[in-house]
Amino acid sequence: MSTAEHEQGAVRETPDRYGAFPRLTPEQLETLGAHGERRRTAEGEALYREGRPMREFLAILSGTVEIIHDQGGPDERTVAVHGPGRFLGELGLLEGQAAFDTAVMRQAGEILAVPVEWQRTLVGRDPVLGDLILRAYLGRRYLLIGLGAGFRILGSCYSPDTLRLREFAARNRLPHRWVDLEKDKEAEALLRRFAIRPEETPVVLWKGDRVLRNPSNAELARLIGLPAPAPALSSDSGRCDVLVVGAGPAGLAASVYGASDGLTTVTVDAVATGGQAATSSRIENYLGFPSGISGGELVERAVLQAHKFGARLMVPAQVSGLTPQDDEYAVTFTDGSRARAGAVVLASGVRYRRLEVPGIDRLEGVSVYYAATVHEAGLCRADPVAVVGGGNSAGQAALFLAHHASRVHLLVRGGDLNADMSRYLVDQVEQHPRIEVLLHTEVREVGGQEKLESLTVQDNASGERRELRATALFVFIGARPHTEWLSGVLALDEKGFVLTGADARAVADAHRWASPGRDPLLLETTLPGVFAAGDVRSGSVKRVASATGEGAMAIRLVHEHRERRGHQVATGSEGHQPVAGGSVSSR
Structure with missing residues (x-):
């Protein structure tokens, strides 16, 4: 997006250099018009405002519209101007979030307003028009992120809460900008302007007047409009057919298929939709996308698809307990709320393992990262960086970062890049002029006080040490499952992954399974009606x-x-609690 240009009193329209601002055809406008209304607009009229929910899809029939960030604030700027045939909004419109900019009529004209509920239906039903809108909205979201639009997080780079808020915003792909209390010149002015004491930070600032002092992730989610647990599922009376724990690829697939099959489906995630896949810059071996697709785009498409079929997605909502209740399961959350489900799908995925190097703790979130998204890449600023790991995640990160950093050192503990990385990635990594692959290499020390400046690495074959200049370190060294809350509830393997199918049958309590009269199904755990899918499964x-x-x-x-047969509850033995069996369905 470029700054709007005003020449001789006329407003020049922003060119569509990025594919984020396509023009609708007369036929497409006619299709939309059948479900909307035409409205005359006056010069200076605000069509929607930053920080407020957008309720309508707006297409411009005549006149021009100026898109403004931080209207009325110290950083006010015009970022785009649209004319007839263009449409307004971005991804937040489809997902029920607040607007991240303001739209003002600069030349009076006419607009077409379509209720957002119908637009969501259109995206799913009309493949041509729906894909046009979705691609534009995805592009606009990433442009907003790159511009640093949206809310500001003011906090110290040494604060764990600052890191928490930044991670939550980045993982949920929310436009925002971090103002470092330690280094940014504007930090002191913001503290004075809003009468914020340093000990009250981090704070979230939005629209020039809204201040949240060290908010929880849930409070930040409410500010933006992310879907939070509804009252019907925050009480003992709340019930769903299927509750999906985790909103990565496995959880989102379960959401789509569950809802499309007519099951009342609720999906919860403690941090964000997408899981680890959302942090992938490019997935090139996913079926149906020959040119590849970013993890973020794949996730956003899946989220919209789940909404299309009526699935409920709630973020953040962290599960803390799973227990039988009558002939179903009671699921408890860390905030004290509860839900009941006839079946549960565990798809909580994994989290990346931390690199254990002395002194690295102080640099995590500042220049040591466990994901390589647009947010982290934007901090590289053409400096050399290092990536630790030998799997696909490390390879994808190295290729992505090579577009931003002057040099990427790929540090691999083993002696063969082909051992854990797909062949297509190995070829690209080895051929890229900015990527240096160092095999048999491990990080021994980190250099730098306030941020990373260098790494001391060791060749584990020869014992030789050397120093590498690097201003950021990206770590992809394996993962551990999100199953701490399941310990003692169902069977896990020695690494904490959930046992299913034949493995579950080998350790299952025979008395527990006497009531359903069968063995665990392929993805079923040692609890009847509780299934595991994706990375969390052994x-x-x-x-x-x-x-x-x-x-x-x-x-x-x-x-x-x-x-299977009707619900029956079997009394467990040897300390096991009763567990629900199957139920009759008319399906």
């Missing part, structure tokens, strides 16, 4: 495609569980 293939397939398969198995 023995799973750590690929986006396999996680998606398992999420879909889990719903098929939920139906099979429901189609």
Whole structure:
């Protein structure tokens, strides 16, 4: 996007250099017009404002519209001007979030207003028009992120709460800008302007007048309009057919297939939709996308698809307990709320392992990262960086960062890049002029006080040490599952992954399974009606495609569980609690 230009009293329209501002054809406007209304607009009229929910899809029939960030604030700027045929809004419109900019009529004209509920339906039903709108909205969201639009996080780079808020915003792909209390010149002025004491930071600032002092992730989510737990599912009376824990590829697939099959489906995630896949800059071996697709775009499409079929997605909502209740399962959350579900799909994924190097703690979130998204890449500023890891995540990160950094050192502990990385990635990594692959290499020390300046690495074959200049370190060294809350509830393997199918049958309590009269199904755990899919499952293939397939398969198995005999509760033995069995379904 470029700054709007005003020449001789006329407003010049922003060119569509990025594909984010397509023009609708007369036929497409006619299709939209059948479900909307035409309105005359006056010069200076605000069509929507930053920080407020957008309720309508707006297409320009005549006149011009100026898009403004931080209207009325110290950083006010015009970022785009649109004319007839263009349409307004961005991804937040489809997902129920607040607007991240303000739209003002600069030349009076006429607009077409379509209720957003119908627009969501259109995106799913009309493949041509729907894809045009969705691609534009995805492009605009990433442009907003690159511009640093949206809210500001004011906090110290040494503050764990600052890191928490930045991670939450980045993982949810929310436009924002971080103002470092330690280094940014504007920080002191903002503290004085809003009468904020340093000990009250971090704070979130939005629209020039809204201040949240060290908010929780849930409070920030409410500010933006992310879907929070509804009253119906925040009490003992709340019930759903399927509750999906985790909103990565497996969880989103379960959401789509569960809702499309007519099951009341609720999906919850403690941090963000997308899981680790959302942090991938490019997925090139996912079926149906020959030119590749970013993890963020894949996730956003899946989220919209889940909404299309009526699935409920709630973020942040962290599950803390799973217990039988009558003939169903009671699920408790860390905020004290509860929900009941006839079946549960565990798709909580994994979190990356931390690199254990002395002194690295102080640099995490400042110049040591466990994801490589647009947000982290924007901090590289053409400096050399290092990536630790030898799998696909490390390879994808190295290729992505090579577009931003002057040099990427890929540090691999093993002696063969082909051991854990797909061949297509190995070829690209080895051929890229900005990527240096260092095999048999491990990080021993980090240099720098306030931010990373250098790394001391060691060749684990020869023992030789050397120093590398690097201003950022990206770590991809494996993962551990999100299953701490399941310990003692169902069977896990020695690494904490959930046992399913034959593995679950080998350790299952025979008395517990006497009531359903069967063994655990393929993705079923040692609890009847509780399934696991994706990376959290023991023995799973750590690929986006396999996680998606398992999420879909889990719903098929939920139906099979429901189609068995009526609910019966078996009394567990040896300290086990009663567990619900299957139920009759008319499906």
